[in-house]
Amino acid sequence: MASKVMEVVKNLDLKKYIGRWYEIASFPSRFQPKDGADTRATYTLNQDGSIHVLNETWCNGKRDYIEGTAYKADPKSDEAKLKVKFYVPPFLPVIPVGGDYWVLYIDEDYQYALIGQPSRRYLWILCRRPHLDDEIYNQLVEKGKAEGYDVSKLRKTPQSDSPPSEDGPKDDKGIWWIKSILGK
Numbered sequence: 001m002a003s004k005v006m007e008v009v010k011n012l013d014l015k016k017y018i019g020r021w022y023e024i025a026s027f028p029s030r031f032q033p034k035d036g037a038d039t040r041a042t043y044t045l046n047q048d049g050s051i052h053v054l055n056e057t058w059c060n061g062k063r064d065y066i067e068g069t070a071y072k073a074d075p076k077s078d079e080a081k082l083k084v085k086f087y088v089p090p091f092l093p094v095i096p097v098g099g100d101y102w103v104l105y106i107d108e109d110y111q112y113a114l115i116g117q118p119s120r121r122y123l124w125i126l127c128r129r130p131h132l133d134d135e136i137y138n139q140l141v142e143k144g145k146a147e148g149y150d151v152s153k154l155r156k157t158p159q160s161d162s163p164p165s166e167d168g169p170k171d172d173k174g175i176w177w178i179k180s181i182l183g184k
Contacts, residue, residue: 009103012080016110018043021126023157033059037158130159
């Protein structure tokens with residue numbers, strides 16, 4: 001099943017895609033704190049056509065974040081296959097860490113999306129609001145399953161009814177990043 005060629009969105013409108021997205025569910029990864037809540041990504045279009053990425057999560061009331069850049073993997077292709085690059089650790093960003101970011105599905109109003117990558121080790125369900133209707137969530141899970149993902153790995157991300165602001169206390173030491181590398 002995993003050998004199936006993944007379908008990705010064609011002709012993604014980056015101007016409509018940028019903005020804030022809330023993580024509704026994802027596969028656990030070593031790059032995110034295990035106890036993170038209110039996780040979200042904010043995308044901003046840069047002048048050169050690349051995308052500034054701000055990923056945020058809250059752990060024990062503190063804001064953790066990492067910034068990076070996304071860009072089209074093949075500028076000549078109409079497929080929504082992006083590359084993303086972060087520099088780690090966040091407190092001394094010197095090591096580039098890259099990955100694939102493929103938009104597998106997005107609704108016509110750009111309100112919810114399914115994001116994956118070719119190895120099928122990571123999957124995200126994103127929404128413009130902190131909560132997603134169960135019926136739509138289940139449809140996105142089925143789309144992930146049809147693309148060869150083991151959707152039993154999906155974990156819903158706790159989201160508040162009133163998302164926190166960026167002004168909260170920050171984990172400026174990057175301790176969450178070190179713990180994530182150690183699998184804590």
